Amino acid sequence: MGRQYRIAYQARNHAVIASTVIAGLAVTAIAESGLRPGMRTLGPDEGFGELGTSDILLLKPQTALSSAAEILSQHICDSLATLGTNGIQAYNEAAE
Secondary structure, three states: OOOOOOOOOOOOOHHHHHHHHHOOOOOOOOOHHHOOOOOOOOOHHHOOOOOOOOOOEEEEOOOOOOHHHHHHHHHHHHHHHOOOOOOOEEEEOOOO
């Protein structure tokens, strides 16, 4: 059944979460590409199961982007695709 756990801390800033993990105060679920020195992948030997997959979407506004923003959008999608992910795409934001 795995290890008992509770959510003790949440943050929107990856650097804050990474610092907490590196200090040995917490574990987190992040992409392998986000591992920093001092972090390691936990698995069944430590009582953790496999994590499922996740989807990454880049939402773009329905209005036209500047050429710089469009180039950045494409660069982000291309960079994520090189990490071995499938189907990284930018989607136009749905009208509300």
